[in-house]
Amino acid sequence: MKKIIFDKMKTFLKTKILVVTALLFAVSTNVSAQFSGGNGTEDNPYLITTPAELAQLATLVNEGAERYSDEGVHYKLGNDIDLYDYGENFNDGKGWIPIGRAGHEIDDDGNYILFHPFKGVFDGDNYKVTNLRINIINLDNNNSKNIHIGLFGYIDNGAIKNLGIVDVNISSPVIPVGFSIYAGAIVGLNNSNISNCYSTGIVSASTDFFNASTTREALNEGLFGGIVGTNRGNVSNCYSLCSILNGLEGPSTGGIAGNNIGIISNCYSTGDVYSVYGYDAFSGGITGMNSGNVFNCYSTGSVSAKGLYTYAGGVVGRSNAGVSNCYSTGLVTSSGSWYSHSFAGGVVGIGGGVVSDCVALNPKIYCYDYGNFIGRVVSDNSLTLVNNIAFNNMLNFFDTPVWNNKGLDQIDGEDIFAYKIWADGSLGGRFTSENGWTTENGKLPGLFGNVVDIPEHLIFTGVNNIYQFQELIAYVQNGILYISGLSAGESWCIYNTSGILIAEGKETGIMLPVKGIYIVKSGNKAVKVVF
Numbered sequence: 046m047k048k049i050i051f052d053k054m055k056t057f058l059k060t061k062i063l064v065v066t067a068l069l070f071a072v073s074t075n076v077s078a079q080f081s082g083g084n085g086t087e088d089n090p091y092l093i094t095t096p097a098e099l100a101q102l103a104t105l106v107n108e109g110a111e112r113y114s115d116e117g118v119h120y121k122l123g124n125d126i127d128l129y130d131y132g133e134n135f136n137d138g139k140g141w142i143p144i145g146r147a148g149h150e151i152d153d154d155g156n157y158i159l160f161h162p163f164k165g166v167f168d169g170d171n172y173k174v175t176n177l178r179i180n181i182i183n184l185d186n187n188n189s190k191n192i193h194i195g196l197f198g199y200i201d202n203g204a205i206k207n208l209g210i211v212d213v214n215i216s217s218p219v220i221p222v223g224f225s226i227y228a229g230a231i232v233g234l235n236n237s238n239i240s241n242c243y244s245t246g247i248v249s250a251s252t253d254f255f256n257a258s259t260t261r262e263a264l265n266e267g268l269f270g271g272i273v274g275t276n277r278g279n280v281s282n283c284y285s286l287c288s289i290l291n292g293l294e295g296p297s298t299g300g301i302a303g304n305n306i307g308i309i310s311n312c313y314s315t316g317d318v319y320s321v322y323g324y325d326a327f328s329g330g331i332t333g334m335n336s337g338n339v340f341n342c343y344s345t346g347s348v349s350a351k352g353l354y355t356y357a358g359g360v361v362g363r364s365n366a367g368v369s370n371c372y373s374t375g376l377v378t379s380s381g382s383w384y385s386h387s388f389a390g391g392v393v394g395i396g397g398g399v400v401s402d403c404v405a406l407n408p409k410i411y412c413y414d415y416g417n418f419i420g421r422v423v424s425d426n427s428l429t430l431v432n433n434i435a436f437n438n439m440l441n442f443f444d445t446p447v448w449n450n451k452g453l454d455q456i457d458g459e460d461i462f463a464y465k466i467w468a469d470g471s472l473g474g475r476f477t478s479e480n481g482w483t484t485e486n487g488k489l490p491g492l493f494g495n496v497v498d499i500p501e502h503l504i505f506t507g508v509n510n511i512y513q514f515q516e517l518i519a520y521v522q523n524g525i526l527y528i529s530g531l532s533a534g535e536s537w538c539i540y541n542t543s544g545i546l547i548a549e550g551k552e553t554g555i556m557l558p559v560k561g562i563y564i565v566k567s568g569n570k571a572v573k574v575v576f
Contacts, residue, residue, distance in 0.1 A: 081123060090119035096128050103144040109161040116164040116202055122172040132178035140178040143198030147191060147234055162201035169208025177210055181217035181250055191225045193233030204238045205231060213246035225266040226250060227274030230287060236277045243283060244271050249290035267293025268303030271314055276302040281310045288316040296320035297333035300344050305332040309339045311481045311492055317346045326352035327362035330373045335364040341480050342371045349378040355387040356394035359407055364396040370475055372404035374500050380413035387412045390423040391435055401431035402475045405458055408502040409440040420456035421448055433458040434473065463503055465529050468518045517570040526555045526574065528565060537567040
């Protein structure tokens with residue numbers, strides 16, 4: 046009798062074990078089926094090959110699913126991803142749902158919902174995501190007032206690398222008042238590492254001013270960038286071709302980041318950057334505001350800020366920290382109201398901190414209001430300035446190249462002439478291969494193995510010929526002889542073909558008496574000039 050009972054119990058337990066094992070296998074199979082392979086380790090990351098799998102990652106992370114919302118889980122793209130089906134006809138017209146969110150919200154039933162950031166490592170493996178569409182509309186005032194927008198919404202203690210976002214369109218015709226919007230093509234709010242990423246397309250939004258309160262607190266804050274809305278981590282080796290238009294009431298807009306509290310290095314942007322209609326409007330070719338560090342960056346797009354108090358800089362709109370080894374080449378415009386102030390600089394609009402080894406190559410710095418403060422490098426002396434230079438023919442708001450505060454440690458920087466820009470691709474040794482730059486004479490410094498074409502306003506005209514022997518360079522422009530390649534304090538001599546000394550000195554820019562052939566000599570170097 047006891048044996049029969051014992052056999053029945055063994056059979057029962059075996060059955061239960063088989064059922065549990067089957068269930069566990071089913072669950073395990075179902076979870077791994079979310080992706081095309083992998084187990085989430087560094088050596089075998091979860092492989093994402095379809096738009097549905099990428100969208101599923103957003104769902105898993107945003108809902109705090111165990112394992113997928115954990116720190117250190119690895120994901121990798123297996124091919125390009127087209128998000129067309131998750132665009133304007135998805136999510137009630139709002140488009141893509143970002144991966145990872147910050148803060149909390151209260152749903153329609155009054156339930157408290159905690160959001161979850163992305164904490165993993167996402168490797169794009171040099172593939173791209175196309176047709177990312179996000180339309181910030183129909184926001185419910187019961188939801189969180191902080192909106193984080195991008196392919197990723199919020200990443201914390203994670204990493205995104207080797208990823209391209211092509212033809213992004215983050216936009217909204219009108220946003221109800223009272224929201225803080227963090228928007229970037231890669232991520233809205235970054236507290237992690239972003240490296241080797243790029244973006245193309247448009248990031249833009251506007252405020253419903255007609256229904257806005259007159260108090261600043263009730264209006265919107267917009268932090269928009271081509272890569273990230275706000276950076277609290279590290280952004281390196283990235284670039285953006287995006288155009289950024291920030292029409293929110295508190296706009297901080299940058300080609301790479303709207304606001305930088307961390308580090309931005311070895312990055313560039315080429316798109317135009319606009320902050321419009323803000324109470325305090327900040328615009329920068331790299332970042333609108335900086336309280337971290339920005340170095341080894343450049344911007345070639347136009348930068349504009351329009352509002353009550355406006356701050357525009359070719360690299361940073363307002364900086365309270367470090368900016369070094371950066372340059373910009375675009376038009377900078379700052380336009381406040383008739384009774385307020387505007388600030389504009391070729392590198393930094395205004396702020397504190399240090400600006401060092403930077404170059405302003407802008408065609409013009411322009412302010413439109415009653416109280417304006419401008420400088421070729423920065424707008425005032427509140428920053429510590431070290432070894433900065435600026436294009437000698439840059440125009441001010443009177444359309445003249447007259448600047449009164451020149452010098453390496455002054456707001457207008459020391460002059461650099463067009464021929465020197467052409468002759469020295471490192472711009473006086475400020476941009477070298479040791480810190481990631483690629484240089485070539487006749488070009489501007491570039492990143493990622495490329496150089497940058499010299500823009501039209503920096504191409505000198507009226508030149509008869511350019512003559513070079515080793516480092517010594519001479520050319521004649523409008524009857525004036527220019528000489529470069531001299532060491533500090535080194536002198537030169539000019540002779541005619543009969544060996545008669547015509548002129549000597551240490552300063553460049555010599556009016557030649559008549560047309561003819563001249564010999565320019567300095568030390569053991571000599572070059573022939575035909576005029």
